[in-house]
Amino acid sequence: MENREMMIDRLIEGIKEKKAPIVVGLDPNLKFVPGHLKKQAFEEYGETLEGAAEAIWQFNKAIIDAVYALIPAVKPQIAMYEQFGIPGLSVFQRTTEYCRNKGLIVIGDVKRGDIGSTSESYAIAHLGKAAVGKNLLSVFDEDFSTVNPYLGSDGVLPFVNVCKKEGKGIFVLVKTSNKSSGEFQDRMLTGDHPLYEIVAEKVNEWGEETVGKYGYSSVGAVVGATYPEEGRKLRGLLPKSYILVPGYGAQGGKGKDLKHFFTEDGLGAIVNSSRGIIAAYQSEGYEAFGEENFADAAREAVIRMREDINGSI
């Protein structure tokens, strides 16, 4: 690891310091953005991609300001920005930078994956530096990225190589939180193991050379909160991988389901909530806040989530 600080160690230190194994998903669907922010943005830029991007930027900024002191990390979902084209992706980049300046670790939920030099290009885009003439230039500069493993080692190892060089990390999709994740991931293989276990084995292999000072590697795994039994099994199969757990809250995962994703010392997992935090003001139990105070509602939702999770693990 070229003797540099490893992001997985920084993530663990952040979780301990804030006492919050929590990541807030910055997935700013326009329907979560309060009317007054949209109105303001559309007045300035029109009902254009620029207008939409400005609205989600103002939304993000207020949420980040309200919650950054409570959490170690955020997870912007790039699709929500990509749908607004170049202006949207510029706000993805600005959000990443803003979060990093607040001391937050940024997990880019980009689910990229290809082969060889193409995967290397994605890894450069999201975690590394582009070589242009004599310069090495940071691009989107996330701290972690999520990676899709369907193409095999050829697809993942270029990310691992960039992680080694830059001290960064990835989370590989192993068992995703969605209903139909079983269609392929749960398929039983000859020899009686589901596919996701074989992916988990490979995650161990891919992470082998990147274990940091707390015993965790730079290659983590994504396992959905909606599958607690599989979470328990995978916790055992992935002793050196942090597990990024989506699907808590709006997707149906509960605090009590999460116990088995963690190790006995309360480490080993970090739980994401997106809609449940950033759109809390639209949810039951947060009526008192009102749309104007969406950021305060988000802060309150983080506090409740922290209690729920810390009380369960």
Place this chain on the structure above:
Amino acid sequence: MENREMMIDRLIEGIKEKKAPIVVGLDPNLKFVPGHLKKQAFEEYGETLEGAAEAIWQFNKAIIDAVYALIPAVKPQIAMYEQFGIPGLSVFQRTTEYCRNKGLIVIGDVKRGDIGSTSESYAIAHLGKAAVGKNLLSVFDEDFSTVNPYLGSDGVLPFVNVCKKEGKGIFVLVKTSNKSSGEFQDRMLTGDHPLYEIVAEKVNEWGEETVGKYGYSSVGAVVGATYPEEGRKLRGLLPKSYILVPGYGAQGGKGKDLKHFFTEDGLGAIVNSSRGIIAAYQSEGYEAFGEENFADAAREAVIRMREDINGSI
């Protein structure tokens, strides 16, 4: 399909008209870009992301001008643009637009895939229209996108829905061209079928409601030229899917390997070459062109590829 023109029909018509089941991969790695174009771009924009983006734009434009009359479609690989950040992605967009204005069909090689509203956002970004206030705005506006199936139907159906609405199409990764594609895709399932066959079954299901006038659906499949035996099997298993075949040329696939990817009437498949075309001037057999004439070399490489493939099928 709301009675609108279907892109898969247009692709088939383009292939017939040009007598070329060929797609040129626009994957402008900087090391393929001739020195004089880089020099010019760096003089104007410095050794910056903007400079790199300008160099690949000038490169692309010359290649497209030289080959568009010979081919029905191009396949820009977004990773190669994403690595240069916002300026790079702006050139991806400009390239897509330029190609469409030349009458080419654009297959965005984006390999996106997520779940639910997130997949929908990707589908909007690449094939659909973003709703902003009263406006519906085109974003990257490709004609087809490649999609990663690891997350199952939840991940793919949002793309299919956008395809239905917009008359566009996707190619789902089934059996990829890379060496380690077998790690997961070839795993034998209980009941003795490899995973990729189950993915192929789902491709049939996902495409069911989108069959166009030539009998092919809007949901195609990616199957690597490097696996001719699997190609033959999948041609049989996917009677209504066009197969996008990467891995020809630089990755080792040969014309004679391709026969079985096609149906007896010479339809059913479209073969991609990227490096073999756009970097032909750096290859054996093209020395006479010289770096300055890289676009003429690309044109000659398309002609040779067309002969090789049409002679084999």
